[in-house]
Amino acid sequence: MSEVAATPLPNLWDDALAAGLDEAGQLLYRSNLLGADLRITNFGGGNTSAKIEMKDPLTRANVRVLWVKGSGGDLGSMKRDGFSTLYLDKLESLKGLYRGLAHEDEMVALFNHCTFDLNPRATSIDTPLHAFVPHRHVDHVHADAVIAIAASADAERLTREVFGGKLGFLPWQRPGFDLGLKLGDMAARHPDYVGVVLGGHGLFTWAETSKACYEMTLRVIQQAADWLAAHEQKPAFGGVKVETASPEKRRAIAARLMPLIRGKISADERKIGHFTDAPEVLEFVNSSALTKLAPLGTSCPDHFLRTKIRPLLLPYDPVRDNLDEVIAGLDDVLAAYRRDYAAYYGRCKHPDSPAMRDPNAVVYLVPGIGMFTFAKDKATARVAAEFYVNAINVMRGASGVSAYVGLAEQEAFNIEYWLLEEAKLQRMPKPKSLAGRIAYVTGGAGGIGGATAQRLLGEGACLVIADIDEKALNERVAAITKRHGRDAAIGVKLDVTDEAAVVASFDEAARAFGGVDIVVSNAGIASASPVEDTSLGLWQKNMDILATGYFLVSREAFRLMQRQNMGGAIIFVASKNGLAASAGASAYCAAKASEIHLARCLALEGATHGIRVNTVNPDAVLRGSKIWEGEWRQQRAASNKVTEDQLEEVYRQRSMLKLSVFPEDIAEGVYFFASDLSAKSTGNILNVDAGNAQAFTR
Numbered sequence: 182m183s184e185v186a187a188t189p190l191p192n193l194w195d196d197a198l199a200a201g202l203d204e205a206g207q208l209l210y211r212s213n214l215l216g217a218d219l220r221i222t223n224f225g226g227g228n229t230s231a232k233i234e235m236k237d238p239l240t241r242a243n244v245r246v247l248w249v250k251g252s253g254g255d256l257g258s259m260k261r262d263g264f265s266t267l268y269l270d271k272l273e274s275l276k277g278l279y280r281g282l283a284h285e286d287e288m289v290a291l292f293n294h295c296t297f298d299l300n301p302r303a304t305s306i307d308t309p310l311h312a313f314v315p316h317r318h319v320d321h322v323h324a325d326a327v328i329a330i331a332a333s334a335d336a337e338r339l340t341r342e343v344f345g346g347k348l349g350f351l352p353w354q355r356p357g358f359d360l361g362l363k364l365g366d367m368a369a370r371h372p373d374y375v376g377v378v379l380g381g382h383g384l385f386t387w388a389e390t391s392k393a394c395y396e397m398t399l400r401v402i403q404q405a406a407d408w409l410a411a412h413e414q415k416p417a418f419g420g421v422k423v424e425t426a427s428p429e430k431r432r433a434i435a436a437r438l439m440p441l442i443r444g445k446i447s448a449d450e451r452k453i454g455h456f457t458d459a460p461e462v463l464e465f466v467n468s469s470a471l472t473k474l475a476p477l478g479t480s481c482p483d484h485f486l487r488t489k490i491r492p493l494l495l496p497y498d499p500v501r502d503n504l505d506e507v508i509a510g511l512d513d514v515l516a517a518y519r520r521d522y523a524a525y526y527g528r529c530k531h532p533d534s535p536a537m538r539d540p541n542a543v544v545y546l547v548p549g550i551g552m553f554t555f556a557k558d559k560a561t562a563r564v565a566a567e568f569y570v571n572a573i574n575v576m577r578g579a580s581g582v583s584a585y586v587g588l589a590e591q592e593a594f595n596i597e598y599w600l601l602e603e604a605k606l607q608r609m610p611k612p613k614s615l616a617g618r619i620a621y622v623t624g625g626a627g628g629i630g631g632a633t634a635q636r637l638l639g640e641g642a643c644l645v646i647a648d649i650d651e652k653a654l655n656e657r658v659a660a661i662t663k664r665h666g667r668d669a670a671i672g673v674k675l676d677v678t679d680e681a682a683v684v685a686s687f688d689e690a691a692r693a694f695g696g697v698d699i700v701v702s703n704a705g706i707a708s709a710s711p712v713e714d715t716s717l718g719l720w721q722k723n724m725d726i727l728a729t730g731y732f733l734v735s736r737e738a739f740r741l742m743q744r745q746n747m748g749g750a751i752i753f754v755a756s757k758n759g760l761a762a763s764a765g766a767s768a769y770c771a772a773k774a775s776e777i778h779l780a781r782c783l784a785l786e787g788a789t790h791g792i793r794v795n796t797v798n799p800d801a802v803l804r805g806s807k808i809w810e811g812e813w814r815q816q817r818a819a820s821n822k823v824t825e826d827q828l829e830e831v832y833r834q835r836s837m838l839k840l841s842v843f844p845e846d847i848a849e850g851v852y853f854f855a856s857d858l859s860a861k862s863t864g865n866i867l868n869v870d871a872g873n874a875q876a877f878t879r
Contacts, residue, residue, distance in 0.1 A: 190220065190399045190406075194392055204233045205248055207391040208318070209261055214395060215322060216256025221402060222322035223571050224564050225255045226483040227383070230311035230319045231391065232269060238298050245269040249311045251302035252605070265304045271295035272312040276362070285357040286601055306601065309361025314368045316387035318394035323383040323481050325571050326405035329578025332381050332480035334586050340378045343408045347373065348401065353380040353588070355595060356482070376401055381480040381588055413581030418468030425467055426499045426549040431458050434497070434504060434550050436688035440696035441508060444745035445515055446541040446555060451617025451747070453643055454695025455562040457570070458551030465573045466546045470580065475546060477587035479572040482596045487561075487568040488554075490525055490593055492544035493518045499549030518542050529594035535603040544569050557617060559643050559668035559694060613641030614856050619694040621645040621687070623677055623734060624703035626653035629754060629802060632844035633701055636852045638665050642699065645690045647675035649704070677704045677730030687737040696745045699855045700738040702731045702776075703754040709766045709820070720768045727772035728779070735783055739792065748791025752854045753780045754847065757800035757868065761875035765820065777866065784864030793863040797850040800870030801832035802842050837872025 193214050199207050208231040215221050215229065228250035235246045250256065251265040272295050279288060292304040311319045330339045340350040349367045354360045364385065367377055375397055376386035386401055388394035426434070435456045443452050465471060471494070478491040495514065497507050522540040530537075543565050545553040552569065556562040579585035588596075596602070620637045624630040625646030634644055638661065646661070648654040651674045658672035671693050673686045690697050706726050708719055735751060742749035758766065759773035777796055784794040821831050833841045850869045853859050866878050 188220075190218065190403050192396060192399060194395055196392075199392065204231060204391070205261065205264070207231075208233075208248055208264070209259070211318075211320075211391045211395045212250065212256045212259060215320065215398060216258070219567065219571070220326075220406075221324050221398070222256060222383075223483060223568055224257070225253070226481075227256055227320070227322040228305055228307050228311070229256065229321070229394075232317050235297070244297075246297045247272060247308070247312050249308055250305060252305045253303070262302060264300075265292075265302045265308065266297040266300045267292065267295040267304065267308065267312070268297050269312065272309070275309075275358075279358055279362075282359050285355075285359060288358040289601060306356050307361075309358045310356065310364050310385065311361075313361045313365025314385070314387055315365065316368065317389050318391050319385060319387045320394055320398045321383060321385050322398060322402070323483055323571070324402040324405070325574035326402055326409055326578060327378060327384040328382070328481050328571075328575045329409060329582075330405055331378050331383065332575050332586055333579045333583035335583050336378070336380050336586075339583065343405055344378075344401070347375050349374050349377040351377055351379050353382060353592065355592065355599075356382075381586070383481060383483075409578045409582060413578065415581075417577050417581060418465060418470040418474070420469050421467055422469040422471070423467045423499050423548045425463050428458075430499075431550050432688070432692060434547070435553070436691040437504065438495075438508070438547070439553055440691050440741055440745045441511060442515075442545060442553065443555060443695040444747050445511065447617070447747060449539060450557060451698070452541075452555040452557065452695065453559045453562050453617060453619065455554045455556075455559065455566050456551060456692050457554075457566050459570060461570050461573050461577075462552045463549075465576070466548050466551065471546070471548065474576050474580065474585060477576075477585065478593060479569075480575060480586065480588050481572075482588070484568045484572045484575075485588055485593055485596060486602070487543070487565045488572065489543045490522065490590070490597070491542075492546050492552075492569070493542035495545060495547045497547050497550060515541065525590065525594065529591050530598070533600065534598045535600070553695075555695065557612070558641075560666065563668055613639075614858075615699075616641035618642045618698040618855075619645065619690065619696055620699035620701065620855065621647065621690055621697045621738070622701040622703060623647045623675065623730075624705055624754075625672075626650050626657045627703070627705075628844040629799065629847045630701075630703045631657055632848040633703065633754075633851045634661060634670070636845070636848040637699065637701075637855060638669055640852065640856070642855075643668070643694045644670040645673060645686070645693065645697070646670055647673045647677075647686055647704075649674065649676050675704075677702075677734055678725040680733055683733045683737055687741050691741065696747075697738060697741050698745075698747065698749050700734065700749070700751045701754065701851055701855070702734050702751070704730055704734075705754070706769075707766075708769050710768075711765055712767045715768055723768040723772040724775070727769075728775040731776050731779060735779070735794075739783070739787065739790075742792050743790055746790075749787075749793070750855045750859075751780075751783065751787070751792065751794045752851050753777070753794070753796045754851065755780075755796050755798050755866075757798050757870050757873055757876045759796075759798060760866075760868075760878065761873060781864050788863060793854070793859070795854040795859065795862060795864070796866045797847055797854065798866055798868045798870065798876060799847045800836075800842060800868075800873060800876070801829070802844055802847060833871070835873075836870065837874065840871040842869060842871050 212229045230249035233246050237244045247267045247269050248264045254263045337350045386398045388397045439454045479485045519540040526537045554562045554565040576585045620642045626648035654672045661670045675686050753776050755776045756773040758770045759777040780794050780796045787794050846869050850867045868876050
C-alpha cells in the first residue's frame with residue numbers, strides 16, 4: 182500500500198468522554214471516529230450497529246433493539262437521529278418470510294414493520310447484515326487496505342494468510358437479506374472469528390463492547406495495511422511510463438480542459454467539476470499499468486456508484502505536449518465513451534431496468550496532469566474524486582500482491598440500476614433554480630456583493646468571490662462555507678484593474694468548479710468633488726475600477742463562456758448616477774455611465790453566443806456598504822446639509838416610493854438577470870432605487 186495507507190491508525194477513543202455516554206451515545210461516538218478517517222471508510226460509506234436492551238414504549242417490557250446507521254448519511258458527521266432502530270426479534274422473524282434471491286427487494290419494505298418507537302429514519306439495505314450477526318456491536322467499513330485484499334484474484338487465500346484464520350471470507354454478493362443470512366451463519370459457526378472480509382466489498386468486524394469493536398476494526402485494518410506494505414511488489418503499477426508535468430503546467434492544462442469538457446457533457450444536466458493532482462492520482466495516471474487497470478473499473482459498490490463503470494482516459498502525452506491535439510479530438514473521445522456506456526447498458530439491462538441515465542463519464546484521467554471529476558454539484562464531484570482515490574489505493578494494493586479484479590460488468594450494472602437505488606433517486610428534491618451553475622462576483626466582500634452571494638448560493642450556485650480586501654474576503658468566504666459547506670465557495674483576492682490577475686482569477690474558477698456561468702461585476706468605489714477640484718488621479722481611478730475593471734472582467738468572462746459554449750449571464754451593478762447626472766461627482770457618474778453603455782455593447786456581441794448582459798442600477802444602498810463607510814458618506818452628508826446618521830432618511834424621503842434600498846434588494850435584481858426568469862432579456866437596465874424619475878430609462 183501507499184505510505185498513507187500504511188501509516189498507523191491512531192486510537193482516538195477517550196475513556197473519560199465515553200464514560201459519560203449511554204450505549205447509543207457510545208455507538209454514535211464510535212461511528213463518528215471511524216467515519217472521520219478516509220483510510221477507514223469513505224464518505225457516506227459503511228455502517229455501524231449495536232444491539233441494545235431498551236424498554237418497549239407500549240408494554241414497558243425489556244426488548245432488544247438494533248441501532249444501525251440508516252439509509253444515507255455519513256458516519257463521520259451523522260447525529261443520533263441518523264440511526265434506524267428496529268425490534269431485533271421482529272427482524273429475526275423475517276427469516277421465515279424470505280423467499281430467496283429473486284425476492285430480495287421485497288424484504289426491504291418489511292423492515293418498516295420492525296421499527297422501534299416509530300423512528301422515521303429509513304433503514305439501510307445492510308440492516309440484515311448487522312441484525313443476524315450474533316454479536317452485540319458490529320462495524321462495516323470500506324478500508325482501502327482490506328478491499329485491496331478483497332479485490333485480489335486470490336482474495337480468499339490472502340484473507341487466510343493475512344489474518345491467520347481469524348477472519349472469514351464470503352465471495353462477492355450484492356448486499357441484502359441473503360448475504361445477511363450467510364454472514365450471520367458464518368459468525369455463528371465460527372465463534373473464534375473477529376470478522377469477515379466480503380469479496381470485492383469491504384470488512385465486517387464485531388465485539389461485545391463499543392470500544393472493543395472500534396479497536397478491533399482499527400487492528401484488522403492496520404494488520405492488512407502492514408501486510409501489504411511488507412509484501413507489495415515495487416515499483417507500483419509497473420513503474421513510471423510518463424513523467425509528471427510541472428505544477429504550473431498541470432494547473433494551466435486543467436484550466437484549459439475543464440471548461441471544454443464541462444460544456445460538452447452538460448447538455449442534459451449542468452455539471453460542476455473538481456480537479457486533483459494528489460500524489461496517488463499522479464502515480465496512477467503516469468504508470469505503465471494505467472491502460473490495463475483503469476478499464477477494469479472499481480470493485481467496491483460504494484466506489485462504483487460514485488465513479489461509474491469506468492473512467493475516461495484522455496490521450497495527453499506530457500512529452501509531446503499534444504494539448505491542441507487532445508482538444509481537437511475531444512468530441513470523438515467523449516462520443517466513444519458514450520457509445521461504450523450505451524452498449525454496456527444494452528448488454529446488461531433487465532426488462533424492468535430504469536431508463537439509461539447520463540452516459541458521460543464521471544472520472545477523467547490525464548497522464549502527467551491528474552484527474553477531473555464532474556457531477557451535478559461540487560460536493561458530489563469532490564466525493565467522486567475521493568472515491569476514485571480509494572479505488573486507486575485498492576488497485577495499487579491488489580496488483581502489488583496479486584492481480585486486481587474489478588466488479589463484474591453485470592454485477593456493476595445491477596448495483597447502478599438497482600430498483601431500490603432508482604426509487605431513492607426519484608425521492609430526491611427538485612434541483613434549485615441555479616443548481617449546476619458557477620457564479621463569479623467581484624466586490625464580493627461588500628454589502629451588495631455579500632447579499633448577492635447569499636442569494637445565488639441559496640439557489641444552488643457555486644461561487645467564486647473576488648475582492649481586493651483580503652481580510653474581508655477571507656471573513657466572507659469563512660462565513661459562507663460555515664453556512665453552506667466547504668464546497669460552496671472559494672475566494673480570490675483580486676484587483677480588477679490588474680489584467681494578469683483577472684485572467685488568473687478565471688483560471689482559478691475553471692480549476693475549482695470547471696468554468697463560469699454567471700458573472701456579477703460589482704467592484705466599486707465612489708468619489709465626489711467639483712470638477713475644478715477633480716485631479717487626474719481621481720478621474721483615472723474611477724475609470725480604472727469602474728470602466729476598465731468591468732471591461733477586463735467581462736472580456737475574460739466572454740472568453741471562458743465561449744469555450745464552454747453553454748451561454749451565460751453577465752450582470753453589471755452600476756448606479757442611478759450612470760443615468761442621472763449629479764453635480765460634484767463627474768468622475769464617478771461618467772465611469773458609471775461607461776459601465777452601462779459597455780453592458781449594452783456586450784449584449785450585442787454576446788447574443789450570438791447565448792451570453793446575456795444586463796445591468797442593475799442601485800441608488801443609496803448604505804447598509805453594509807464599504808463605499809458608504811468613508812469619505813463618500815461624509816461628502817454626501819455635507820452636500821445634503823445633514824449629519825451622517827440622517828443620510829439614509831434623506832435618501833428614503835427623496836425616493837418616489839419613500840422606501841430605503843437594501844443590499845438584498847439589489848441581490849434580488851441580480852438573481853433575476855442571472856436566472857432563467859430573464860432568459861429572454863439582454864441589454865436591459867433594472868433600476869432598484871425606490872423610484873427616481875431622473876433615472877427612468879425611457
